Amino acid sequence: MPVTIARPRTLRGEIIAPGDKSVSHRAIMFNALSHTGTARITNFSPGADCTSTVGIMRALGVEITRESGQNGMGDSLTVKGVGLNGLREPADILDAGNSGTTTRLMSGILAGRDIVTILTGDDSLKTRPMGRVVEPLRKMGAKITGRAGGNLAPLVFHGGSLKGTKYEMPVASAQLKSCLLLAGLRANGITTLTQPAESRDHTERMFSAMGVKLAKSGLDLTLEPSELETVDIEVPGDISSAAFWMVAGVCHPDAELLIRNVGTNPTRAGIITALQQMGANLTLIDEREVAGEPVADILVKSSQLKAIELSGDIVPLLIDEIPVIAVAAALAEGTTVIRDAAELRVKESDRIRASISWLKGAGIDAEATDDGMIVPGTGSIRGGQFQSYDDHRLAMSLGIAGLVSDGPITILDPEVAGISYPGFWESIEGLGGLVG
Numbered sequence: 236m237p238v239t240i241a242r243p244r245t246l247r248g249e250i251i252a253p254g255d256k257s258v259s260h261r262a263i264m265f266n267a268l269s270h271t272g273t274a275r276i277t278n279f280s281p282g283a284d285c286t287s288t289v290g291i292m293r294a295l296g297v298e299i300t301r302e303s304g305q306n307g308m309g310d311s312l313t314v315k316g317v318g319l320n321g322l323r324e325p326a327d328i329l330d331a332g333n334s335g336t337t338t339r340l341m342s343g344i345l346a347g348r349d350i351v352t353i354l355t356g357d358d359s360l361k362t363r364p365m366g367r368v369v370e371p372l373r374k375m376g377a378k379i380t381g382r383a384g385g386n387l388a389p390l391v392f393h394g395g396s397l398k399g400t401k402y403e404m405p406v407a408s409a410q411l412k413s414c415l416l417l418a419g420l421r422a423n424g425i426t427t428l429t430q431p432a433e434s435r436d437h438t439e440r441m442f443s444a445m446g447v448k449l450a451k452s453g454l455d456l457t458l459e460p461s462e463l464e465t466v467d468i469e470v471p472g473d474i475s476s477a478a479f480w481m482v483a484g485v486c487h488p489d490a491e492l493l494i495r496n497v498g499t500n501p502t503r504a505g506i507i508t509a510l511q512q513m514g515a516n517l518t519l520i521d522e523r524e525v526a527g528e529p530v531a532d533i534l535v536k537s538s539q540l541k542a543i544e545l546s547g548d549i550v551p552l553l554i555d556e557i558p559v560i561a562v563a564a565a566l567a568e569g570t571t572v573i574r575d576a577a578e579l580r581v582k583e584s585d586r587i588r589a590s591i592s593w594l595k596g597a598g599i600d601a602e603a604t605d606d607g608m609i610v611p612g613t614g615s616i617r618g619g620q621f622q623s624y625d626d627h628r629l630a631m632s633l634g635i636a637g638l639v640s641d642g643p644i645t646i647l648d649p650e651v652a653g654i655s656y657p658g659f660w661e662s663i664e665g666l667g668g669l670v671g
Contacts, residue, residue, distance in 0.1 A: 237620075238660055239645045240637025243667035246490035250480045252472030253656055254280040254309035255498050257409070257437050258528065260288050260336050262314075262468040264344065265441055267297040268420070269316035269463040278309035278470040278496075282655040284334035287356075291331065291341060295352075296323035309470060316465050319421050324350035328389070331356040333583060333627075333654050335363055338388060339410040342368045343417030346377035347397035355389035359583050359625060365390060367406070368414045375400050375418055375426075399424030399460075406578070407432040407551040409502075412456070416442065416449070419458045430454040432548045435502040440527045441468075471498030471530045475628075476656050478506045478556040479635050482563050483666075484535030485515040486639040493520075494533045501529075505552030509560060513540045513567055542569030542612055550575045555582075558632040561590045564610035565599045566639065573607035583654075584626035593621040593633060597640065618642025627654040634659065638668045645671075 259280040266274040279285065281304065289312070293299055298315040322344075329352060331337040338356060342365070345352045355361065366386035369379050378393035379385055399422045404411055407430055416438055419426030432454070439456070442449050444466050448459035477497045484492035499507070499519065510517055516536040523530050540563055545553070550573075553560070557576055564571035579586040587603050594601040594610065598617040602609040618640055623630035630652045637644035652659045663669050 237645050237647045238649045238669060239643050239671035240634050240663060240668045241643040241670045242487070242638055242640060244489065246483060246487040246492065246638065246666055248492060248666055250477070250492060250494045250662060252474070252477040252494055252497050253282065253658065254278040254470035255473040256280045256282060256284055256475070256655055257336065257435060258468070258470045258498065259285045260340060261413070261437055261441050262470060263288050263292055263299070263312070264340060265445060265463055266314045266316055266465055267292045268319050268344070269445065269465040270318040271316065271465045273313055273315045274465045275467045276312045276314065276470065278304070279312050280470065280473065280655070281310055281657050282653065283332055284337065284654055287330065287332035287334045288337045291329045291337065294325040294327065294329055296321070316463070319462060322348065322350070325352060328353045328355055331360060333357050333360055335360065336410055338365065339368050339414050340417060342372060342390065343414035345392040346372045346375070346379065346418045347395045347421060348392065349394050351394070352392045353389055354392070361388050364581055367408070367411055371400065371402050371415055372418055374402070375422060377418070397422040399426045401427045403429045404431060407434040409435040409438065413438040416456070416458055420447070420461055420463070422460060426458045428456045430456070432551055433502055434551045435500065437500065444527050469525050471525055471528050472496040474498050474503050474506065475555045477533060479559050479631050481506065481510060481517065481533065481535050482559045483635045483638045485510060485517065485538040485540065486563055486566050488537055490535070490537045492535050494535070497531060497533050499529045499531050502552060505549050506556040506560070508549060509543065509545060509553055510563065512543045513563060514538055515540065540567035542567045542571040544572045544574070546574035554578055555628060558586050558590050558628045559635055561594060561601070561608065561610055562616070562632055562636045562639070565594060565597070565612060565616055566614060567612040570609060570611045572609050574604070575606055577606040582626070584624040584629060586626065586629065589624045589626060589629050590632070596621060597636065616640035618644050620645040620647060622647045623651055625651050627651045627656070631656060631659055634663055638663065638666070643670060
C-alpha cells in the first residue's frame with residue numbers, strides 16, 4: 236500500500252537507529268563457526284536481510300534462539316558455535332532473500348566443504364554479480380557452479396580442497412574481502428589480500444576480538460588458518476540507517492534530531508564526512524567504544540548546505556548512503572558531482588538510474604554518468620508519486636525527500652524498507668511526516 240509523506244512544520248525528536256546490518260550478519264556467522272561455547276548478541280538488526288542469515292545458519296545445523304527487542308532496541312539472540320568444520324549438509328536450498336552480504340559471505344563459509352549446498356535468493360539477488368567472489372574462491376580450490384558460469388545465483392558448492400592465496404582485489408569491497416578471509420580460515424596455508432582502498436573493516440575487528448591470526452600492513456591483510464573464539468556482541472546502531480535522519484535534520488528548515496547509539500566506525504563514516512563538508516550542523520556526542528566498535532549519539536540541526544564533489548577513496552565509505560545524499564544535494568547551493576560510484580549500478584537496483592528518475596520527476600535537472608551523477612541544487616524538491624524499484628534504500632530516500640519537499644511525496648512500494656529498517660515508516664509517523 237502506498238504511503239504519502241509531507242514536510243511537517245518542525246522536525247524534532249530522538250531516533251534509535253536499528254542494529255547495524257553488517258555487524259549483525261558477522262556476529263551470527265562468526266559465532267556460529269566458533270568452537271568455545273554460546274554467544275549472546277544484543278541489538279541485532281530486525282531487518283529481513285539479517286533474518287535470512289539466521290535462517291541459513293539454522294539450516295546448516297547451528298542452534299540459534301531469538302527474542303524480539305523492546306523500546307526501539309534490536310533483537311536478542313544466542314548462538315551455539317559448531318566450530319569451523321561443524322556445519323551439516325542442509326536438507327534444502329539455502330535462501331538468502333535480498334541479501335548480497337549473506338550471499339557473498341556465506342560463499343566464503345560454504346566453499347571447500349565436503350557437503351553439497353545450493354545458495355540462492357529473490358529475483359533481485361539473482362541479477363547481482365557473484366563472479367567477483369566465485370573466481371578467487373575457485374583459485375583457492377573451491378568447486379563452484381552457477382548460472383552464467385558462476386556469475387549469478389543460484390550457486391552450487393561441491394567441495395574442493397582450499398589453499399591459501401595471494402590476491403589483489405580489483406575493487407574495495409568489504410563483502411569480497413570478508414568472503415576470502417572466511418575461506419582462508421580453513422585453507423591450507425596463508426591468505427594475503429591487497430586492497431585498492433579501505434572498505435568497512437567489521438570483519439577485521441571482529442576476527443581480532445575472536446582470536447583470529449590476522450595482520451594488517453597498510454592495505455594488505457595476512458591471515459593464518461585459525462579457530463574462532465566465542466564473543467558476546469552488542470551491535471551498534473546502523474550508520475546507514477541513521478544517515479536518513481542525518482539528511483532529514485540538516486535539510487529541514489526547522490529541525491533538531493538526536494540519533495542515539497550510532498556506530499561511527501571510520502570505514503563506515505563517510506556520510507558524516509560528506510555532510511560536514513557540505514556545511515552540516517552535525518555533532519558527535521558521548522563518543523565511546525562498544526565491543527571494539529566506536530559509537531556515538533549524533534545531533535543534527537537545520538543547515539545551509541553547499542555542493543561538494545564526492546570521488547576517490549571516500550566513495551567506498553558511503554556507497555550505500557549515496558541515494559539519500561542525493562536528497563541533500565538537491566537542496567544544497569551549487570552542483571554536487573559524484574564519481575567513482577559505478578558499484579551503485581549493481582545494487583538491489585541500478586541506484587544511479589533510479590535516483591536520477593525520481594530527481595527529474597521532482598523538478599531537479601540531475602544527470603546520470605557511467606559512475607555517478609551530477610545533481611544541481613535548486614533549493615527545493617517538488618512533490619509527486621514515485622516508485623523505489625523494490626530497493627529499500629531508494630524507498631527510504633524518497634521518504635526523507637517527503638520530509639523536506641515543497642509538496643507531498645507518495646512512495647508506491649514502501650514495504651521494501653523492511654528489508655533493512657522495519658520501523659522506518661513508524662519513525663516518520665512519529666515525527667509528524669506521514670499523512671497517508
